[in-house]
Amino acid sequence: MALLGLLVLSLFHVSLVGSHPSSQHASSPPQPAGEQSPEGSDNLSFPWSRLRLPRYIIPLHYDLHLHPNLTSLSFTGTVQIQIDVQNNTNWVVLHSKGLKISKATILDQNLTHLSDKVLPVLHHPSHEQIGIFSPRVLSSGRKYFLCIEFGAELAEGFYGFYKSTYRTSTGETRTLASTHFEPTSARMAFPCFDEPSFKANFTVRIKRNPELISLSNMPIVKTVEVGDGLLEDQFDVSVKMSTYLVAFVLCDFKSVTATTSSGVQVSIYASPEKWQQTSYALEVAVKMLDFYDEYFNIHYPLPKQDLIAIPDFESGAMENWGLTTYRETCLLYDPLTSSMSDKLWITMVIGHELAHQWFGNLVTMEWWNDIWLNEGFARYMEYISVEATYPDLKVEEYLLHTCFAAVGSDSLNSSRPISSPAENPTQINQMFDTASYDKGACVLHMLRHFLTDDVFQRGIVRYLRKYSYKNALNQDLWDSLANTCSEEDFISGKHCYSSSQASKNAYLFAGEHLDLTAMMNTWILQKGIPLVTVTRKGAHLLLRQDRFLRTVLPSDPLWSSLQKGFLWHIPLTYKTDASNTIHRHLMTTQTDSIHIGEEVSWVKVNTDMTGYYVVHYEDGGWDKMTKLLRQNHTALSYKDRTQLIHNAFQLVTAGHLSLDKGLDLIGYLQLETHNVPLLQGLGSLQAFYHMIEKRNEIDVTRKLRMHILRFFRAVIDQQTWSDGGSVSERRLRSELLSLACHLDDPPCLERARQSFKHWLQSNGTLNLPTDVAETVFSVGAQEDHGWASLLHTYNISSSAAQKGKILFALTCSRDTNKLHRLLELGLEGKVIRSQDLSSLIFMVARNPQGHRLAWNFVKKNWDTLVQRFQLGSSCISSIIIGTTGHFSSPEELAEVQLFFESIKEQASQLRATQVALDNVQKNVRWFQRNLETLRNWLNQQM
Numbered sequence: 040m041a042l043l044g045l046l047v048l049s050l051f052h053v054s055l056v057g058s059h060p061s062s063q064h065a066s067s068p069p070q071p072a073g074e075q076s077p078e079g080s081d082n083l084s085f086p087w088s089r090l091r092l093p094r095y096i097i098p099l100h101y102d103l104h105l106h107p108n109l110t111s112l113s114f115t116g117t118v119q120i121q122i123d124v125q126n127n128t129n130w131v132v133l134h135s136k137g138l139k140i141s142k143a144t145i146l147d148q149n150l151t152h153l154s155d156k157v158l159p160v161l162h163h164p165s166h167e168q169i170g171i172f173s174p175r176v177l178s179s180g181r182k183y184f185l186c187i188e189f190g191a192e193l194a195e196g197f198y199g200f201y202k203s204t205y206r207t208s209t210g211e212t213r214t215l216a217s218t219h220f221e222p223t224s225a226r227m228a229f230p231c232f233d234e235p236s237f238k239a240n241f242t243v244r245i246k247r248n249p250e251l252i253s254l255s256n257m258p259i260v261k262t263v264e265v266g267d268g269l270l271e272d273q274f275d276v277s278v279k280m281s282t283y284l285v286a287f288v289l290c291d292f293k294s295v296t297a298t299t300s301s302g303v304q305v306s307i308y309a310s311p312e313k314w315q316q317t318s319y320a321l322e323v324a325v326k327m328l329d330f331y332d333e334y335f336n337i338h339y340p341l342p343k344q345d346l347i348a349i350p351d352f353e354s355g356a357m358e359n360w361g362l363t364t365y366r367e368t369c370l371l372y373d374p375l376t377s378s379m380s381d382k383l384w385i386t387m388v389i390g391h392e393l394a395h396q397w398f399g400n401l402v403t404m405e406w407w408n409d410i411w412l413n414e415g416f417a418r419y420m421e422y423i424s425v426e427a428t429y430p431d432l433k434v435e436e437y438l439l440h441t442c443f444a445a446v447g448s449d450s451l452n453s454s455r456p457i458s459s460p461a462e463n464p465t466q467i468n469q470m471f472d473t474a475s476y477d478k479g480a481c482v483l484h485m486l487r488h489f490l491t492d493d494v495f496q497r498g499i500v501r502y503l504r505k506y507s508y509k510n511a512l513n514q515d516l517w518d519s520l521a522n523t524c525s526e527e528d529f530i531s532g533k534h535c536y537s538s539s540q541a542s543k544n545a546y547l548f549a550g551e552h553l554d555l556t557a558m559m560n561t562w563i564l565q566k567g568i569p570l571v572t573v574t575r576k577g578a579h580l581l582l583r584q585d586r587f588l589r590t591v592l593p594s595d596p597l598w599s600s601l602q603k604g605f606l607w608h609i610p611l612t613y614k615t616d617a618s619n620t621i622h623r624h625l626m627t628t629q630t631d632s633i634h635i636g637e638e639v640s641w642v643k644v645n646t647d648m649t650g651y652y653v654v655h656y657e658d659g660g661w662d663k664m665t666k667l668l669r670q671n672h673t674a675l676s677y678k679d680r681t682q683l684i685h686n687a688f689q690l691v692t693a694g695h696l697s698l699d700k701g702l703d704l705i706g707y708l709q710l711e712t713h714n715v716p717l718l719q720g721l722g723s724l725q726a727f728y729h730m731i732e733k734r735n736e737i738d739v740t741r742k743l744r745m746h747i748l749r750f751f752r753a754v755i756d757q758q759t760w761s762d763g764g765s766v767s768e769r770r771l772r773s774e775l776l777s778l779a780c781h782l783d784d785p786p787c788l789e790r791a792r793q794s795f796k797h798w799l800q801s802n803g804t805l806n807l808p809t810d811v812a813e814t815v816f817s818v819g820a821q822e823d824h825g826w827a828s829l830l831h832t833y834n835i836s837s838s839a840a841q842k843g844k845i846l847f848a849l850t851c852s853r854d855t856n857k858l859h860r861l862l863e864l865g866l867e868g869k870v871i872r873s874q875d876l877s878s879l880i881f882m883v884a885r886n887p888q889g890h891r892l893a894w895n896f897v898k899k900n901w902d903t904l905v906q907r908f909q910l911g912s913s914c915i916s917s918i919i920i921g922t923t924g925h926f927s928s929p930e931e932l933a934e935v936q937l938f939f940e941s942i943k944e945q946a947s948q949l950r951a952t953q954v955a956l957d958n959v960q961k962n963v964r965w966f967q968r969n970l971e972t973l974r975n976w977l978n979q980q981m
């Protein structure tokens with residue numbers, strides 16, 4: 040050992056030159072990382088000090104052999120990685136996390152070992168890297184094979200190669216093993232160059248017992264017997280792809296299969312008894328693949344696409360190429376228990392993951408700072424694809440909510456630019472947030488509208504073609520959309536052709552040369568959302584843009600510093616009563632004015648909310664809108680009406696508009712027949728109600744409740760307790776009845792109790808109308824017997840959709856002991872799976888009897904929660920934001936601050952803590968500003 044150490048050390052010195060970082064990291068020499076060396080390499084120190092790997096060793100192909108054992112809950116494997124060495128070096132540095140490396144060797148192109156000794160392997164656990172030392176220099180320009188033997192336990196959580204279990208109807212527990220790698224967990228399953236720009240081909244082989252099946256990205260080419268009664272599945276070599284998209288599953292699932300028009304085999308896999316719930320997903324997946332093939336004008340490149348429902352799954356779904364994985368509620372549609380919104384959700388999730396097969400898999404962002412290029416597009420494509428394949432679902436009605444969600448977080452100071460730096464796994468994980476998804480999608484919607492559908496589509500097709508099997512930067516997207524050709528493109532004549540239409544449309548908008556990059560940079564590289572204030576001055580409309588902040592007023596001393604340097608290129612649109620046309624104006628300065636003519640009586644800016652900005656109508660402008668809605672609300676589209684309601688209440692929170700003006704604006708809603716604005720108005724009132732019912736404001740709470748019920752009486756009474764009608768009608772019914780019962784509306788409660796009684800009498804076998812089942816269960820859960828029966832059904836139900844509804848109902852109990860029991864069950868993770876813990880906490884916190892309980896639970900079990908879900912995960916974010924979101928007193932604010940102080944080291948790494956503090960601050964101000972106004976307004980209504 041000592042001898043090897045010495046030998047190695049001397050070689051280490053001579054060859055140091057080779058381990059210098061090259062290309063983008065070329066500026067400084069490698070620093071000793073200060074980690075302990077593993078046995079046998081005492082005198083070597085880790086050769087690389089950065090989080091990102093050196094660029095001079097490029098993986099080309101992985102030959103991955105795995106042998107998972109579902110009895111011992113562990114796996115072993117070997118990986119042979121063909122690497123292209125571009126600098127002389129003695130070191131190969133790559134990722135590995137929690138793997139026990141038993142052997143590492145390096146072979147040359149002729150498969151000759153470079154050394155007759157086993158190579159020293161150094162570990163750098165905090166960087167999740169290993170360094171393999173080759174006594175012989177690896178020469179620049181040559182290719183080698185790196186061979187590593189490794190093993191580990193199947194992971195306990197939801198990342199890497201992890202175990203999952205399910206129970207059969209006979210009570211038997213079965214185990215499976217599945218993977219989730221994005222963003223940085225491939226390194227938990229095999230040593231690899233785990234960064235999105237190291238694309239390579241993968242050949243996977245998996246050993247298994249004959250009673251199991253194995254799945255991976257590609258189809259099986261052959262299965263061979265390998266002794267000990269084992270079989271080995273050999274999968275076809277993959278296309279070039281990033282490590283985070285590799286996947287494999289070992290299970291005993293059953294499947295259904297169909298074929299797309301272009302011959303791709305699509306299969307849906309689920310545990311054997313859930314097999315009947317797979318047919319809807321199959322239909323959707325086939326239609327979607329056909330749609331995307333045509334829309335992107337690029338064929339899905341793999342011969343198959345498997346979609347599999349994994350019983351333990353932390354997020355919603357994952358787009359592994361050719362083997363997308365889903366939470367059961369995101370894939371399985373049970374005609375007897377799934378509601379219309381469950382169906383819509385499944386359709387959108389499949390639309391999302393299949394969009395990733397192009398946006399993300401075929402073309403991948405260069406680095407995680409631009410994950411919006413994956414997620415923003417996939418979210419936006421949900422709308423385009425579902426609209427095209429299932430027009431009856433009216434998915435378009437939901438797009439505004441994606442934008443509203445973005446506005447919600449982007450109008451707090453804790454927001455971030457869509458494109459933001461992220462280096463370590465905690466930072467990278469937090470990039471999967473509203474900014475990447477919802478703001479990304481909403482900004483794309485604005486861009487598409489700006490460029491026209493056709494130009495947008497052609498631009499993204501150009502982008503997808505040009506960067507296929509490669510990585511892209513934001514600039515590449517803007518260039519493809521604006522159709523600017525690089526020198527090289529011009530010469531080759533490839534991917535770049537002049538589309539005069541594109542320029543025509545864009546210029547038509549701008550009226551001059553348009554710099555798409557400059558425009559888009561203001562949306563992607565700058566955080567926040569603009570507030571456009573419009574004032575009528577004779578024949579002109581005066582415009583001003585500021586950064587919209589819900590927590591800070593212009594009178595606040597902080598205001599001006601928070602505004603500094605913010606400017607957007609806003610593609611404004613507006614409509615007036617004078618014509619049916621949509622007018623356009625590109626606003627690139629802080630103030631501006633447009634000529635609209637004297638005769639115009641009203642102007643509505645941001646037509647159908649195709650732009651990402653909030654509008655404030657100053658100087659009696661809101662009164663005009665209120666009057667218009669009362670007199671002739673259909674003069675505006677349902678989207679315009681919805682957006683006016685949303686804007687008004689945003690401005691109320693921000694202190695630009697008084698609450699009674701907002702409440703007056705929605706006074707017209709008794710005339711409203713469209714469900715989207717109706718639900719928007721109702722939602723605004725409901726949001727106040729949820730906050731106020733958690734304060735000791737009994738009188739205001741009661742009066743607000745009575746007001747809501749009285750105001751919406753007619754439309755509530757029109758609802759039937761059935762599943763009939765159009766999608767929009769079903770959605771309205773479900774929301775209205777849920778609210779009415781939550782507000783203790785006697786007829787609603789009566790009807791729900793009756794249905795629940797029937798359900799109990801049937802021993803839980805009766806199928807309630809799916810859209811109202813959750814409400815019926817919630818009312819039934821108020822009685823001890825009802826609650827217990829629901830928990831029992833929860834435990835035995837084989838429908839994830841039904842379990843979701845029951846769990847929600849259980850969290851509506853007013854009995855804190857029961858709520859506490861639920862939280863404990865969630866923590867235990869048996870009856871209530873760990874995957875559902877974060878939403879369970881969220882739902883308990885929604886309940887006025889549960890919100891303190893949930894908060895105390897989180898404080899008490901913080902370490903366990905972080906261990907289970909990882910610090911930067913969306914689960915941790917939603918736990919923090921969900922349990923503090925309804926706090927609204929200065930004392931509660933101080934309490935939240937105190938807790939974050941006590942977990943300072945973790946809290947400082949989390950954006951969610953900032954968001955939570957901003958939220959509570961916003962609520963505190965809301966109460967200070969609006970409680971009395973609300974009290975008076977309600978008194979006037981009585």
Ligand code: BES
Binds near residue numbers: 392
């Ligand atoms: N790529 C993500 C999965 C993911 C989420 C990986 C978070 C790493 C961290 C996937 O495409 C996705 O966006 N899933 C969503 C569901 C979907 C319907 C939006 C999710 O899991 O929330």
Ligand code: ZN
Binds near residue numbers: 395413414417
């Ligand atoms: Zn996604």
